[in-house]
Amino acid sequence: MTSPASGRPLRADALRNRAKVLAAAEEVFAVQGTSASTEEVARKAGVGIGTVFRHFPTKESLLEAVLVALLERLAAEARGLRSADDPGAAFFGFFGRVVAQAAAKQAVTEALAEAGVDARQATGRAGPDLKAALGVLLGRAQEAGAVRADVGAGEVMALLAGMSYAAGRAGAREDVLRIAFDGLRPREAPDRPGAPG
């Protein structure tokens, strides 16, 4: 997602501008919600409004780019945990960090929801990419017995979106996450200290 739809690679300065705009948009939308004006984004980025529209021909496309960037970052983080020592901790840790981020940036929640809506469309490859990376974490956690076997990546994505929403709007956080985590754990309490023989 670093070149324009047209194909041709951007000049270095144009690329830099694109990045500035994207960063500004991320922050502005995070703070003011997605109804913030494009002008505001331009101001924050220190470029003219025309430059914003040159890189993102539509406000919607700008919004999409922000969501894609967020999803890509999450996917990258998930991929980095692919071979963590403790698969359960990796999975739950990742889940928790995403929700914490979402509490601060509404756009994260939207990105997750968007990605969940069938995991294609607007966000292009980013949704499926995240889902795949999350699927790997999930699989390993399931193999390790830390997560019940009968849930799939799709459900976890949805749960993630829901918890992110709850974290951002409704005042809860840890308490609600605890419920979701317990719901994700194996019912039988497989091999965990403290369970019956």
Add this chain to the structure above:
Amino acid sequence: MTSPASGRPLRADALRNRAKVLAAAEEVFAVQGTSASTEEVARKAGVGIGTVFRHFPTKESLLEAVLVALLERLAAEARGLRSADDPGAAFFGFFGRVVAQAAAKQAVTEALAEAGVDARQATGRAGPDLKAALGVLLGRAQEAGAVRADVGAGEVMALLAGMSYAAGRAGAREDVLRIAFDGLRPREAPDRPGAPG
């Protein structure tokens, strides 16, 4: 919520119009989101734009009224289940129906979120009312051993909002609810180290 803020009760025809507007708003906001125009609401209600503003002097006040109406309806339903035979079924059934509604009406989710944000403010008494009614269902379900004892109404509200969001946006539904419900049920092995972090 059937008389205007000003005082004196409305004439029968005015009351009818108020209801028409409210119903139209509910539907319009459900379908198009809360950014739908007031004009659209008026059109759907079959009244002039002036009539909408006579009853709800601000778009915000109209939105609030819609949310309050939704919350009141949910609270009423919850209160109706106060003495249901099977407290567990009552609680989980209610939870599930709310989420199902939310899948169709985005406004329900917003109402829940709004209500959760400390349960006062914009939605007035409606938020706390729902929380209280839900608390009763929860308490009985807990007494009956159908729900774990260490969760409160606030967390359930937040979970409800999150699940509603997930249901409406991310494509899931029953599968995700299953996880949440399992998380709410008492563990077979009550005390167990390892909470989310």
Add this chain to the structure above:
Amino acid sequence: MTSPASGRPLRADALRNRAKVLAAAEEVFAVQGTSASTEEVARKAGVGIGTVFRHFPTKESLLEAVLVALLERLAAEARGLRSADDPGAAFFGFFGRVVAQAAAKQAVTEALAEAGVDARQATGRAGPDLKAALGVLLGRAQEAGAVRADVGAGEVMALLAGMSYAAGRAGAREDVLRIAFDGLRPREAPDRPGAPG
């Protein structure tokens, strides 16, 4: 100006309502300017908006009625001074009181201006009536040598409107009136008792 244009005399209660509306309009327009809403007038009068429009079919007609009432009152006061002992004092005193009133009620200035615009039209008989009454005061003051002989009632009306405006908007009052009064006095008789007040 106590019966409707239609002819038929009003019932006692209707007449009372008309008066209430007129009084309310006078006060509301005085305080908020002529852009105050008709609804506000109805509220102040304690009647329904429909009643206001029954008596004054147009906002403009209501405004006119207010102006006419003011002019009639001024004309009546002027007529009451017709045979005052000191014609000069009567003339200047009247002038000063009108200006003082105008400082508080913007509508007075508008009434005078309206009346001056040819002294007919909108305000009907009221403009000419005031002009005539003022003319009498002026004539006697001129005969008594208190006012220069080469000014007519029309010019005095215009001067009155101008001073009223100045008094209401620009911060002046007595100082400016003094200039106008000196301008009205005969050149030949420099010092003379009776200053503005």
Add this chain to the structure above:
Amino acid sequence: MTSPASGRPLRADALRNRAKVLAAAEEVFAVQGTSASTEEVARKAGVGIGTVFRHFPTKESLLEAVLVALLERLAAEARGLRSADDPGAAFFGFFGRVVAQAAAKQAVTEALAEAGVDARQATGRAGPDLKAALGVLLGRAQEAGAVRADVGAGEVMALLAGMSYAAGRAGAREDVLRIAFDGLRPREAPDRPGAPG
């Protein structure tokens, strides 16, 4: 007053548009009063409504700009007469021309009134500037014995506003001005071409 509040000077074409809008506003407000619509101003200026709001973010700010422009023009004219040969003629001539202008442009009267209301606030520096320039003309005319010594610039401003109002609304003009001028002249030197012999 040729650059926007924001800072940086406007591009040539933008400056031209700003001027067009201002001129149009001046004319529209002159003819229809200050309640004329912004849309009308845009139409008259031959620009889109958005352009008007880009230069003047509020209707009030547009109105203010018009008043300021008028006051500045008057102040400039007054300053140009600072060293006129005949101070009396300069003073009275200026006074008369202002009133004549006001007869055509209602906005002039409002500008003067606004400026008189303490000579600050809305019109910023423009009010005091005019008052100062007028004060110079007045002072020289007083030194030359053409104007009585016991009036100040404030009173003259107020008188100017009043006469402007009278000229625009009440039908008078020269006759009324004559009264005001006589009121301004020194009492002691009734008929006077050029001063004492």
Add this chain to the structure above:
DNA sequence: TATGAATGAGGCTTCATTCAT
């Protein structure tokens, strides 16, 4: 006749998008 609810034109303002500089 009185009431006040209903109406809708019209006003102000915002903002995504286009285009001349």
Add this chain to the structure above:
DNA sequence: TATGAATGAAGCCTCATTCAT
């Protein structure tokens, strides 16, 4: 390519006026 001025559709809201109760 970058800039930011210009555009105008569209949104919210007010208010004079009409009309059913």
